[in-house]
Amino acid sequence: MAKQQIELDLLIIGAGPAGLTAAIYATRSKLNAVILEEELVGGQIRGSYSIENYPGFESISGADLSDKIQAHAVSLGAQINDLGKIVSLSLSNEEKIIETDDVIYRPKAVIIATGATPRRLPVPEEANLHGKAIHYCELCDGPLYGNKDLVVVGGGNSALQAAIFLTKYARNITIIHQFDYFQGAKATQEQLHQNKNVNTIWNSEIRHVIGEKAIEKIIVENVKTKETSEIKADGIFAYIGYVPKTDLFKDNIKLNQWRYIETDENMETNIKGVFAAGDVRSKTFRQITTAVNDGTIAALAAEKYILEKGDVQHGESILNPNLSLV
Numbered sequence: 001m002a003k004q005q006i007e008l009d010l011l012i013i014g015a016g017p018a019g020l021t022a023a024i025y026a027t028r029s030k031l032n033a034v035i036l037e038e039e040l041v042g043g044q045i046r047g048s049y050s051i052e053n054y055p056g057f058e059s060i061s062g063a064d065l066s067d068k069i070q071a072h073a074v075s076l077g078a079q080i081n082d083l084g085k086i087v088s089l090s091l092s093n094e095e096k097i098i099e100t101d102d103v104i105y106r107p108k109a110v111i112i113a114t115g116a117t118p119r120r121l122p123v124p125e126e127a128n129l130h131g132k133a134i135h136y137c138e139l140c141d142g143p144l145y146g147n148k149d150l151v152v153v154g155g156g157n158s159a160l161q162a163a164i165f166l167t168k169y170a171r172n173i174t175i176i177h178q179f180d181y182f183q184g185a186k187a188t189q190e191q192l193h194q195n196k197n198v199n200t201i202w203n204s205e206i207r208h209v210i211g212e213k214a215i216e217k218i219i220v221e222n223v224k225t226k227e228t229s230e231i232k233a234d235g236i237f238a239y240i241g242y243v244p245k246t247d248l249f250k251d252n253i254k255l256n257q258w259r260y261i262e263t264d265e266n267m268e269t270n271i272k273g274v275f276a277a278g279d280v281r282s283k284t285f286r287q288i289t290t291a292v293n294d295g296t297i298a299a300l301a302a303e304k305y306i307l308e309k310g311d312v313q314h315g316e317s318i319l320n321p322n323l324s325l326v
Ligand SMILES: Cc1cc2nc3c(=O)[nH]c(=O)nc-3n(C[C@H](O)[C@H](O)[C@H](O)COP(=O)(O)OP(=O)(O)OC[C@H]3O[C@@H](n4cnc5c(N)ncnc54)[C@H](O)[C@@H]3O)c2cc1C
Pocket: 013, 014, 015, 016, 017, 018, 019, 036, 037, 038, 039, 040, 041, 042, 043, 044, 045, 047, 048, 050, 051, 052, 053, 054, 086, 113, 114, 115, 116, 117, 158, 245, 248, 277, 278, 279, 280, 286, 287, 288, 289, 291
């Protein structure tokens, strides 16, 4: 069956805080816009049990904040297609074509807001133990470890917040960190230190995780002395940084050496009419507030670009109702 062809003003790829914010601004500007989402609407914050630095909310769960931003965007008419995966893409100054399983989109402008994904623990056994004993989402997998011993890897905010959350379930938590200090916020460190069953192995990295279905032992190396030691634990939760989701764009869009998308201050990439927003972009700080900032600027810049190009499609819903879940 021939795919549905859709001409539209703006296609936003990714429905995290950056993409949803871009959709709020675009729909308020009456742009005909669709957001594509390949997993869960809300992005990374869906996996955060408590957010305490988003203005207006002293403390809110990631799931609740995601729902609120999504509801806001949808109430303004944002159209989300969270069924189709992108199967091919061609982006140039003259033409933008994005093809999903069901639809061929021909937007005037594109905002890439595909975010980032957790960096995998660099041990040879990762692929085998992924999801069985090595995890990256404490909200999803923490409850599996009632009264067990856990290792948390990392020393930034994500690692510290995860360790605090996991104290609800685990008997003991050992944090393994490559430096001799935590980079996470002081307030989070203080919260962590209130827990008696958390200890830290400093200046160390995991080299091997021995075990087929479950962990038998973990080999840890002190990066300063090069001495190795063995520890026992039932599960590992790793928070050692993120990898941008840019594979789809690497042939068209200029990336930096770490594969983040380079933009100018208006969030425009090397291709006219293609913008990038949020964690996927080359920048120093990756937070919800910086993602919504980028989404705002990208949508306003995209609107300016479309207006300067010519007609805007002030259309009704352009999605086939069978494609849209939201
Ligand atoms: C556990 C955890 C806790 C955090 N806690 C905080 C906090 O307390 N405060 C704070 O400010 N920040 C926090 N962050 C960081 C914050 O979540 C990110 O900075 C923010 O989510 C970035 O938003 P984004 O929209 O750029 O990207 P993301 O949130 O990564 O969203 C990108 C979206 O794009 C989708 N996508 C990717 N590729 C495609 C594709 N090809 N097609 C369609 N869709 C695609 C993804 O599925 C995802 O939904 C936390 C992050 C994590 C992981």
